[in-house]
Amino acid sequence: MAGLLGRRKCTVTATLMDGKALRDIIFSDLRIRVARLTAAGHTPGIATVIVGDDPGSAAYVRGKHADSASIGMHSIRHDLPADLSQEGLLDVIAELNADPRCDGYIVQLPLPRHLHTGAVLEAMDPEKDADGLHPISLGRLVLGEAGPLPCTPAGIVALLRHYEVPIAGAHAVIIGRGVTVGRPLGLLLTRRSENATVTLCHTGTKDVAAEIARADIVIAAAGVPGLVRAEMVKPGAAVLDVGITRTATGLVGDVDPAVAEVAGFLAPMPGGVGPMTRAMLQTNVVIAAEKRYLP
Ligand SMILES: Nc1nc2c(c(=O)[nH]1)N[C@@H](CN(C=O)c1ccc(C(=O)N[C@@H](CCC(=O)O)C(=O)O)cc1)CN2
Numbered sequence: 001m002a003g004l005l006g007r008r009k010c011t012v013t014a015t016l017m018d019g020k021a022l023r024d025i026i027f028s029d030l031r032i033r034v035a036r037l038t039a040a041g042h043t044p045g046i047a048t049v050i051v052g053d054d055p056g057s058a059a060y061v062r063g064k065h066a067d068s069a070s071i072g073m074h075s076i077r078h079d080l081p082a083d084l085s086q087e088g089l090l091d092v093i094a095e096l097n098a099d100p101r102c103d104g105y106i107v108q109l110p111l112p113r114h115l116h117t118g119a120v121l122e123a124m125d126p127e128k129d130a131d132g133l134h135p136i137s138l139g140r141l142v143l144g145e146a147g148p149l150p151c152t153p154a155g156i157v158a159l160l161r162h163y164e165v166p167i168a169g170a171h172a173v174i175i176g177r178g179v180t181v182g183r184p185l186g187l188l189l190t191r192r193s194e195n196a197t198v199t200l201c202h203t204g205t206k207d208v209a210a211e212i213a214r215a216d217i218v219i220a221a222a223g224v225p226g227l228v229r230a231e232m233v234k235p236g237a238a239v240l241d242v243g244i245t246r247t248a249t250g251l252v253g254d255v256d257p258a259v260a261e262v263a264g265f266l267a268p269m270p271g272g273v274g275p276m277t278r279a280m281l282q283t284n285v286v287i288a289a290e291k292r293y294l295p
């Protein structure tokens with residue numbers, strides 16, 4: 001806990017939600033499933049598409065390939081120049097849609113501003129949508145039908161379940177309405193299988209602190225360093241930090257470390273939700289391959 005809380009004297013009450021430990025458990029299961037597919041004649045494959053050279057995005061993509069190698073999958077990389085045209089990107093998407101070695105793929109977000117993210121996601125084969133961000137996948141989520149789930153929201157629900165945080169009947173406050181986290185997480189937590197009551201906060205929310213104070217579960221995905229402070233949090237609440245801001249001194253989350261003195265559960269950044277995002281991506285690809293190649 002010293003790394004999390006620095007040198008301040010404090011009394012930690014929160015159970016740390018260890019995303020790396022849960023990721024390792026998930027990867028052990030995926031290794032077995034990948035071996036089964038390989039024995040059946042098809043080694044599953046993931047592909048990534050990244051446009052431009054943003055160092056953060058490049059690091060996430062490297063992580064995705066390292067993860068797939070570690071569970072025995074093969075992977076395909078498309079590292080494309082920042083000035084790539086929309087047509088050029090759609091050509092790569094069409095290639096991956098047709099490639100039988102690729103069971104699932106992602107387009108790393110955000111894309112450069114001149115590219116139309118919605119049109120790119122829509123051009124993907126929904127059966128190969130490893131991120132759960134295709135409009136058909138999001139529509140299935142709205143309708144409560146089976147389909148790939150967006151990785152960060154799915155990872156958050158898996159963490160809450162693993163640590164037996166009560167979700168049904170809980171009041172969950174999500175801060176941030178982005179398409180990769182906040183918006184689909186609201187849909188996920190309000191499914192009958194989760195049954196939470198959700199408040200989705202955003203830049204138009206009048207009093208975010210008042211919303212946080214009422215929450216049993218707080219998910220901070222705003223990208224505002226230290227947004228959630230100890231005095232805002234209901235004692236015993238579960239707090240999950242999804243925010244990542246790159247500063248001169250390193251990465252900073254949306255949750256002030258002193259929250260660990262008040263919360264019942266804390267998923268810190270790093271080491272909480274991030275590794276679960278990675279685990280859910282590999283899971284989505286293995287599921288896609290199983291659907292295609294196992295009876
Ligand atoms: N196509 C997608 N783009 C983006 C997604 C996504 O799910 N699909 N999510 C984020 C980036 N992301 C994966 O792509 C991602 C973010 C953070 C982490 C992570 O492990 N974070 C670490 C801390 C960061 C670090 O150590 O460098 C942690 O929390 O422990 C993994 C994946 C936006 N784009």
Ligand SMILES: [Mg+2]
Nearest residue numbers: 113114115116
């Ligand atoms: Mg754009």
